[in-house]
Amino acid sequence: MINRLISLIRKEFIQIVRDPRALAITFLMPVMMLILLGYAATNDVRNIALAVLDQDQSPASRALIAAYRAADYFQLAYVVSSEEEMRQLIDNNSARAGLIIPPDYSEQVNSGRSAQVAFVLDGSDPTVANTALSAAILIGQSQSTRIVTQRLERLGMSRAALSPIDVRTQVWYNPGMVSAYYMIPALIGQILQFLTTLLTATSIVRERERGTIEQLIVTPLRPWELVLGKLAPYVIISFIDMLEVLIAGTILFRVPINGSLILLLTMSALFLVTTLGIGLLISTVANTQQEAMLTTMLTLLPSIFLSGFFFPLAAMPVWLRAISYLIPLRYFLIIARGIILKGVGIASLWSEIVALIIFAVLVMSAAASRFRKSLD
């Protein structure tokens, strides 16, 4: 019995190895996605090109510009001499923001009045604009606080009396708020889901498409042996892919794995049961490999958009959030991010773990009841 299983698995591996192109894609795709998502799909806005029109040309105006340059949100890209010139730079996308310092800036500041500084923004990309806006306001405020403080200190007041509230922010878990840290656990989930579903569905459908399933059916292989023998190789490949992403993530993006690696692997295995089940279910519906591929895509898209992969669940409308509870990937992402970023254990994740177990049992039993060793 065990021998039958081993020979089925061995046959599957021979077939996998004999298709080197597919094999290469299987192993290259995760790293490619990691690099793309890690570097490109980032919300961290840095180095916004800034054009500066300094009409004052005083030590005070230079101090303000220096404050903007000091924060790495902005990069002083152009010093212009007219508003017209600034408009052109923003129009042709050379600059995304502009700072206009009026001619009477130092005079106003030194005389204790409020000086008006204009900040111009290109709002076409809301993510960039939002970041630039809040950064510009913050920098301006802190510069004005500094000026007030200096002024009052000169009058002999103590520093502590000047700021009654001092908010000290502390970011836990991902202190640098690096997007890649957030992406990599998600990518592990996505790879586990996409690859296993696709590979299992197509490998079973291929037997049907080429007619070899008839020959397998008349052998004494039991249905569960057939399923296990077909799935096992792809479980192994998916696990290798997962480790690949973990290792590449730690090396390329220095993602810290704060929690237990064993727990992470166990939870991945649990999630795999669900995705294998989905693949198996698809194989019972699809007649050709192409159908299997398209159906896999169909299950993948809602998983990515409704699992909190890119878009925070908290920002979704209530009805959409309700649907997200039906997406197994949602629970796995919470678990994976919890383990990798927060370093938390079973105690904090038990409700998600229970949800995943329920999904695994439901999907697998649905697949097993539909999968028959017959051509019907």
Add this chain to the structure above:
Amino acid sequence: MTETLIRVSGITKNFGVVRALAGVSLWVKEGEIYGLVGPDGAGKTTLIRLICGALRLQAGRISLCGFDVADETERAREQIGYLAQRSAVYEDLTVLENLKFFAEVRGLPKEEWAERCRWLLEFVGLAEFTGRRAGQLSGGMKQKLALAVALIHRPRVLLLDEPTTGVDPLTRLDFWRLIIRLVRGEKLTVLLSTPYMDEAARCTRVGFLHKGHLICEGTPRELRSRLAGRILELIGEPASLLIDLSRADRQVEDVQRFGNSLHLRVQEGQAEMVIRRLNEAIRKAGGRVHRLQLVEPLLEDVFIVLSEG
């Protein structure tokens, strides 16, 4: 006494609303070659798939060597070798890997299958090609590999679904030589479906399937004798005139062309009359008759009558 190895009783199979088989029963005894014939869509493939358990039965019983296919599926399957219409071998595996895989999946120990493989490859003529990928074999060779795969576990019953369709005539002959050697040498019992009447003529017994019913059964001789005294062979010229005049005769039921001769099927007991009448009519119309006489019916003639229902 010879044992009955395949026992099909009253089986029915529907695909949705389409009735594929309606109450078919047949028995195949040890050492027989049973041929299933019938037009496309008659249910031949469905019947064979039901016997090997690849499709589920809706009504009736099938037993193979005494094992019920529905209840003792795996025991029943141990008794059969099955060759599907499309040669189902793994194209990305080599000839030997294919045999090895199916041997192991069948649970044969290595000592046993290694020897068996060598013998089978020699037998089907693929001994030189053990390392070649199955995808690079010709159609006929692929079919022979599939035959070897079906025989790897020394089955007592061999089920073949149109094994020679799409294979060149020489390979077809070759294939039949193998089957006959198997029946004699390995005491194999064979059930096969075929669209070719010359192949049906080689079978011990033939069953005719039509629209899901087994409408008649018998040895090729018995089947042919059903039309004894009713088939005339007509050779002459011009061909179109012969056909027109034959069709015009009210006692001629059917006219078929076989090469350069025509086969006329006449009503029971009317052969002499038709011969006399046609000879005269053709001469009057300016045609020539080289031969017009009663002949032994061919299985084709029987097939045509049966297909007309």
